[in-house]
Structures are given as structure tokens and as C-alpha cells.
Amino acid sequence: MSLETASPLAPYPRHGSNAGQPITRRDGELKVTGQATYAADNHPEGLLYAVCAVSSIARGRVTHLDVAAAMAHPGVVEVLTPANRPPLALDPNVKHGPFGFRLEVLQDDTVRYANQPIALVAAESLEAAVEGAALLNPRYEAQPARTGLEDGQRYAPAGVGVGAPPRTAHGDVEAGFAAAARIVEADFETPAQFHNAMEPHAVVAQWDGDRLTLDMPNQALVMSREAYGAFFGVPGANVLIRSPFLGGGFGSKAILNGPQLLGILAARHLKRPVKLVLSRAQMYGPVGHRGRTWQTLRLGLDGQGRLTALRHRSLAATSSFDDFLEPAANASLHAYASPAILSETEGLRLDIGTPGPMRAPGEASGSAALEAAMDEAAEACGMDPLDFRLANYAETEPGTGRPYSSKALRECYAEGARAFGWAGRPLRPRQMRDADGLLVGWGVGSALFPCPHFPAEARATLRADGTALVETAGVDMGQGAWTVLAQIAAEALGLDPARVEFRSGVSDLPDAGVAGGSGHTASAGLALHNAGQNVIARLTELAAADPASPLFGAGNVGVTARDGRLHRRDDDSRSESYAEILARAGQPLITASGRMARDEEAVQSWAMYSHGAVFAEVKVDPDFGMVRATRLVGAFAAGRIVNPRLVRSQYYGGMIWGAGFALHEAALADRRTGRIMNADLAEYRVPVNADVPSLEAILVPEEDRYVNPLGVKGVGEIGITGTVGAIANAVWHATGVRVRRFPIHIEDLMGG
Numbered sequence: 001m002s003l004e005t006a007s008p009l010a011p012y013p014r015h016g017s018n019a020g021q022p023i024t025r026r027d028g029e030l031k032v033t034g035q036a037t038y039a040a041d042n043h044p045e046g047l048l049y050a051v052c053a054v055s056s057i058a059r060g061r062v063t064h065l066d067v068a069a070a071m072a073h074p075g076v077v078e079v080l081t082p083a084n085r086p087p088l089a090l091d092p093n094v095k096h097g098p099f100g101f102r103l104e105v106l107q108d109d110t111v112r113y114a115n116q117p118i119a120l121v122a123a124e125s126l127e128a129a130v131e132g133a134a135l136l137n138p139r140y141e142a143q144p145a146r147t148g149l150e151d152g153q154r155y156a157p158a159g160v161g162v163g164a165p166p167r168t169a170h171g172d173v174e175a176g177f178a179a180a181a182r183i184v185e186a187d188f189e190t191p192a193q194f195h196n197a198m199e200p201h202a203v204v205a206q207w208d209g210d211r212l213t214l215d216m217p218n219q220a221l222v223m224s225r226e227a228y229g230a231f232f233g234v235p236g237a238n239v240l241i242r243s244p245f246l247g248g249g250f251g252s253k254a255i256l257n258g259p260q261l262l263g264i265l266a267a268r269h270l271k272r273p274v275k276l277v278l279s280r281a282q283m284y285g286p287v288g289h290r291g292r293t294w295q296t297l298r299l300g301l302d303g304q305g306r307l308t309a310l311r312h313r314s315l316a317a318t319s320s321f322d323d324f325l326e327p328a329a330n331a332s333l334h335a336y337a338s339p340a341i342l343s344e345t346e347g348l349r350l351d352i353g354t355p356g357p358m359r360a361p362g363e364a365s366g367s368a369a370l371e372a373a374m375d376e377a378a379e380a381c382g383m384d385p386l387d388f389r390l391a392n393y394a395e396t397e398p399g400t401g402r403p404y405s406s407k408a409l410r411e412c413y414a415e416g417a418r419a420f421g422w423a424g425r426p427l428r429p430r431q432m433r434d435a436d437g438l439l440v441g442w443g444v445g446s447a448l449f450p451c452p453h454f455p456a457e458a459r460a461t462l463r464a465d466g467t468a469l470v471e472t473a474g475v476d477m478g479q480g481a482w483t484v485l486a487q488i489a490a491e492a493l494g495l496d497p498a499r500v501e502f503r504s505g506v507s508d509l510p511d512a513g514v515a516g517g518s519g520h521t522a523s524a525g526l527a528l529h530n531a532g533q534n535v536i537a538r539l540t541e542l543a544a545a546d547p548a549s550p551l552f553g554a555g556n557v558g559v560t561a562r563d564g565r566l567h568r569r570d571d572d573s574r575s576e577s578y579a580e581i582l583a584r585a586g587q588p589l590i591t592a593s594g595r596m597a598r599d600e601e602a603v604q605s606w607a608m609y610s611h612g613a614v615f616a617e618v619k620v621d622p623d624f625g626m627v628r629a630t631r632l633v634g635a636f637a638a639g640r641i642v643n644p645r646l647v648r649s650q651y652y653g654g655m656i657w658g659a660g661f662a663l664h665e666a667a668l669a670d671r672r673t674g675r676i677m678n679a680d681l682a683e684y685r686v687p688v689n690a691d692v693p694s695l696e697a698i699l700v701p702e703e704d705r706y707v708n709p710l711g712v713k714g715v716g717e718i719g720i721t722g723t724v725g726a727i728a729n730a731v732w733h734a735t736g737v738r739v740r741r742f743p744i745h746i747e748d749l750m751g752g
């Protein structure tokens, strides 16, 4: 089999692997042997190195930069500042498009957050660029930074997340509270979290006249191509983005950011290729993060432990100059049955970089609070938390009453509970100890994520030798798109994946949409599926019209395509190979396109979500409060599973991130300076193996005939959504302490 050219991948193992099979990552060998190339691995001839100088204050003005000192440093070629930054074709202060953000590209000397780019230094070597940036020695006129609830400015936002309303009401919550036998109310706080992808944001930009080539990690190739082109006044088709691999994206690489745009601008200005790679510290500011929230949950409950009203309010932090509000309160809109639900979000302006989408935006932080509040409500009702969730099971979509296209959440609860050993869990806290005297607690959380689909296109070409080429500008950010999308295409073509060449990861292929929203496999997969089916349909026409074919006249009864042959549906023994059909027709190849297309009526009629249940065990040192998530069992139902191995890996990733959310992750701002004090991976804690000693992900079977013709839902983000609450609830069960501020700290539990 011939190999994809932009990033040569290993051929598939030839063991009948196809959709539904747990085949290993096609790019795995390249990655573990160091052969996979990432953006910064590119070194075109004549390359210059660019480095951002960033602000050390969070609010104020840059009054002086020693540009002369930097320029005098050997090897430094150019220093860009607001005084000499070349023009852009679009105003970076304006948001362009639905994923548009105000971009930081040296438009003025105002400082709006710490780590804001204030200059760019280009040099013949990385060392010279770094030294040049240090020599700029900025002076500032600083103002006090607004870092929190006490000094931020509250406002009523126009929207939350990406275009969701800031207030959604179903039914009358006040009436629901008035009718309640008891009310549970609790305040929660979630911190600023940063994506911290292993691969920093980077770009290698090369201009050739009005044509631009970008090696950069990117989650949305064609959309970004158009956007970058627009900033330079060239058509998107002039821009080639190559992004064969990403060292993690998590939402931070789906949108444009200032530093990468500056790197491209420098390349144009200097007429040489430019490489710019953010340092780890510089990723804490200009490239988005999960914004802080302060949430209040109010639950009205009747005598049987059923919700009479559910109100979820959130105050969400954003920057002083742009709006991205973590849509946490919306997590309560779709989870549980309640006659009345109200979700409301208020904004809080701080001197920070603008937040952005980060793995399960809103659902992660919102479900953390919701699931913890549900646990408190179960306790108030004297009910087992799992029974309590079953008592509030949504049989139809809360608010709208739409039926679910599929919902195997009951099965998730049951299978997860069985695997975890939930039965017999004591109702009261502080009832269990292990052999070493550590407090043991068990908690549960429900997991949920919607099933967005994005416009996507693909092309499939069947060749004379019976092999195929399938193409779409998809993105593998570690989730396994190289493998799973090719499996889907191979299945549609009736070919072993080993006979299907898959081209992806470059922007001059058909638009595969965004690898985000847990919708890439469904969206790009559907386009590939349809392209493959269209090829088979044309091949069938050729054969059915040819009197020399054993399939002559099969048009009415139809054919099936498998193992490189078409078979008559009414007589399986009458078949012909693709190569024979093409050869007799004298055609060297057949090409067809396909699009993400769904039955719009079905999309409107059915509520579509992936569901799951996460069970957590924690152990807590009774004296020192040290806490560890010793066991996590997640059971998830997400429609058809294309590749169980890779899906399990997605669930593990989500659950590990959930453990980080519950127990480790937080970026902390220094109130005096507004700078983030732990802007590095030494002090910004992410879970390591010792923090997640036991993970189990159960794939609960679920058939969905409505979500799309493939029956595929999303798996990328759901794992985080139940896990945070499950761990917090387990901590309470171990200790009797309700910690409502994440992450849960040792000092919250010490001497408990």
C-alpha cells in the first residue's frame, strides 16, 4: 500500500481489521520511535527564530522597551513592537466569526494581562532571540490588577460558551421551590485551569509571494486556513496548513491566537521562514484557559426525593476585553428530570487572558457542581446517591420533553455499580477504613455530553488495482483520528483498511470541520462514509449496466460491498472484484465526494447525548488529609463504538482529567501582581500514574438509529464530566467533609 505523503504512516496490520475492531493506533509506532514530526520539528532553509517578549504586569502600559539593546545583540534581525508592527488586513480588536476572539498582536502599548505579548524578537538562532527579548527590559506604568471576586467587575453577558444564551428557563422554579418538602443549596468554586498540552503552541511560517505555508498544531484546518488568510488579505486557498500530529489540543488549538499570528506576520515582514514556539510559561495567558467559576446550586425536593426545581447560577470570569464565559450553569439543563430548571450566568471581568473552550467546556465545571449538589441532596433525603439519581432519571429531555435518540444511562449505572462493587456501600460517611487505617469513601457521578455535528466533507477514490484513497482534512490530536476515520472509510468501501490509503492532517483536502466538541468522528466519519458509499454506488452502476458482469441487472436488487468485491444481494455467489469491474469498464479510477449529512427532521425530533456513570473510591489520611483517587470505574454509552481500544483510551483520558480537576489542577494568580504563580508543569499539578492507580472504562452497548447513519456519538469529553463529582462525593463519604471549592486540598481535610 502506498503511504500518505504529508506524514507517512505505517500500513495497517492485515488481520481483517475493520470498523468495530480494537486496532492499534496507526501512528503509534511513529510516535514511540520519535519519527512523528510536530510543527516545531520543521526547519526550512533560511529559518529565523522568533520569541515573544511578554508582560510581567497584568494591567497598565508599557512605557519603554530597549529596542536598541535588543537590536544590537548579535544575530537579532528584527524587533516588532506596537511602534513598528506591520499592518494586518483585519482589525484584530474585532471578533471575526463564531470562533473569533480579540487577538493580541501588538496593537497598542496597553497591558491587559500577565504574559501578554508586548514585543516579538526575530533572530538567526533561538538563543539570540531569547537573549534579545531579555534585553528589551520593559518598563511599565502599572495599575492594580483585578484578580478575583472582590475586585472584578460584574456584568450581564450577551452569551455564554460559543453562542449559548446566558439564561435558560424551563418551567417555574419559584413555584417548584415553594412546593418542595426540602431545599438544598450549595456554593461551589472552580479554579482557572490551563490546557497544558505537551506540545506548546507553535508555528513555522513560510511565505512565497502571496502563498503561505504553515506548520502548526491546529484542530480546525480549513476554518483556520480561511481565518489566517483573511488577516493577511489572501484567499484561504493560498494558505496551506500542515498539522499531521498534535501534542494535545484540548480546545486551545481550535482557535486563532495572537502569538501564532505574530509569527506569521514576522515571516511576511522579514521575507524569511519564521519559527515561533511559546514557552510553557507563555501558554498561561494568550492562548486561552478554562475560566474560574463561582456557582450556586439550589435544589427543591419532594418527600420521595424527586426534584421539584433545579436552579444553577454561575458567575464566570473572563478578561477585561473579550467574552468567553465557561457555560457551567448549562450543565444542569439536560441531566435530570425536574419540572422546573433555571440556568443563569453572570460575567466577571478580570485582568487575565481571555478564557476559551477547554475539554468539556461548561459541562466539566458545571457537572462537578451539579453532581456534588446531587450528592448533598441525596444525603438530605437519606437516600443512596445512585438510587437518588435513578429517582430523578430523565426519561425524556428535561425542558423540551423530546425523546432520546438513545439513552443507556440506566445500563451504565448498573454495569458501573456492579464492576465497582457499589452494593453494600454504607449510607453514612466515615464508615470505611482500609488495613492501613486510611479513610475510604465511595462516590458516584453521572456523565453527559451532547452530540454536536459539524459540516464536513470527504473524497474517496477507488483505483484500478482495487485499492482506495480517502481524503479529508481531519485532525489527530492524540485521540486516534488517523486510525478511526480510516476504519470508517474502509468499512464504507468494503475494503480491508490495509488497502485504504488515508490522507488527512493538511488543509488542502476536503474540509473535515473541527476536531472538537466530541464531534469529529461522527462528523468527518460521516463524510467519509458517504464518500465511500457514493463510490460504491457508481461502481455498482458500472457493473449492473455491463452484460459481461455477473452483476448485470443487479441495480434493482442491490449489492453488498465487502473484501474488495460486489456481491448481489439476492445471490451472494454472484460477485466481481472492484479491479475487474474497473478494468472492463476501462476506467482507471472512480472518485466521489461525501458530506456530513443527517436527517434534519430527526435531529430536531430527538434529544442526543452520550451518557455515563463514574464511580470513585478515594482514600484519605485521617490525620494529614492526603487524598488519592484509588479506583475509578466509568461506564459509558456513546452509540456505536468504532474502535474500542481508542474509545477506552478517550474515557481514561477524561477520567484522569477529572481526577486532576477534583484534586490537583489550579492556576493561582498573585493578588499583588496579577501574575500566575504556578505557570509551569512543576507547580501546576496534573495527575501522574500514582494519582490514578486504577482505572476501568466499561463500554456499555448502545444502538442509536437517529443520531446519524453511523450511530456514532461522541466520546472525547464525556469522561471528565462525571468524574469530578464522583471524587468529591467519595471524599465526603470518606471524611464527612463537604469540600465545595475545587481542587480539594489537603488543608480542607486535615485533622478532619
Ligand code: MOS
Residues within 6 Å of the ligand: 219, 249, 250, 251, 252, 254, 357, 358, 359, 360, 361, 515, 516, 517, 518
Ligand atoms: Mo474541544 S474544548 O471541543 O476542542
